[in-house]
Amino acid sequence: MSRNIAAFLLVCIGLVMFLAIAELPLYGSPDTPVQNYVAKRYVSGALSDTGALNMVASIVIDYRAYDTLIETTVLFTSIIAVFLVLKKGTN
Amino acid sequence: MGDLLQRILQNYPYIFALALFGIGTFTVLTHSNLLKKVIGINIMEGSTYLFFIAAGNIRGGVAPIKDMVSQGDVVYVNPLPQALMLTGIVVSVSVTALSLALIMRLYKLYGTIDAKEIHRIRKEVRANGNSNQR
Numbered sequence: 001m002s003r004n005i006a007a008f009l010l011v012c013i014g015l016v017m018f019l020a021i022a023e024l025p026l027y028g029s030p031d032t033p034v035q036n037y038v039a040k041r042y043v044s045g046a047l048s049d050t051g052a053l054n055m056v057a058s059i060v061i062d063y064r065a066y067d068t069l070i071e072t073t074v075l076f077t078s079i080i081a082v083f084l085v086l087k088k089g090t091n
Numbered sequence: 092m093g094d095l096l097q098r099i100l101q102n103y104p105y106i107f108a109l110a111l112f113g114i115g116t117f118t119v120l121t122h123s124n125l126l127k128k129v130i131g132i133n134i135m136e137g138s139t140y141l142f143f144i145a146a147g148n149i150r151g152g153v154a155p156i157k158d159m160v161s162q163g164d165v166v167y168v169n170p171l172p173q174a175l176m177l178t179g180i181v182v183s184v185s186v187t188a189l190s191l192a193l194i195m196r197l198y199k200l201y202g203t204i205d206a207k208e209i210h211r212i213r214k215e216v217r218a219n220g221n222s223n224q225r
Contacts, residue, residue: 006120014113021105022098028150030166035149039169046170047157055155055170060177071181078185082192 104145111138123206147172
């Protein structure tokens with residue numbers, strides 16, 4: 001019963017998303033809003049700015065270094081939480 | 092109507108992302124096995140990765156790695172969504188690790204990883220008084 005309700009709700013949400021796909025910009029075209037001046041700046045300036053051949057690496061490690069640093073904190077916090085949860089002796 | 096269908100078919104990677112999202116959400120909603128719920132969450136995360144990477148793609152583009160050999164007009168795909176999805180993968184791994192650890196604790200406490208079963212056991216314990224509640 002709850003299975004049918006879940007399926008019905010998912011079909012409703014999926015239909016709305018399905019219609020929204022039609023309004024998205026054309027897949028693979030080079031002049032969508034995603035490919036704006038930010039991406040062009042990264043592609044053209046990554047090598048001279050950071051010296052990295054891999055643009056993804058230059059974004060992760062150099063342009064957004066603080067993002068990566070705090071991301072490490074997320075990983076660290078989750079590891080601490082896992083060790084706390086699995087600690088022996090606490091029942 | 093035909094125009095609408097044509098536009099949807101041209102954006103076919105988004106349809107795959109939508110299907111994956113639906114499968115993941117259905118798994119989370121209908122299964123009471125907690126491990127299967129975690130698997131469903133991971134499928135949903137995979138659908139968002141697919142959506143972002145597909146949004147940054149350019150037809151005929153190559154991976155955003157500069158090589159000094161090939162000269163000329165090379166179109167690189169957008170490197171920004173790929174870098175953002177790296178962040179997303181880290182968060183997803185953290186969430187998965189923490190939820191799996193919590194499931195291990197639940198299994199030690201209740202001897203089962205079924206959410207409905209755990210609910211029933213908790214109700215019984217509450218009905219028998221709080222003396223043997225851990």
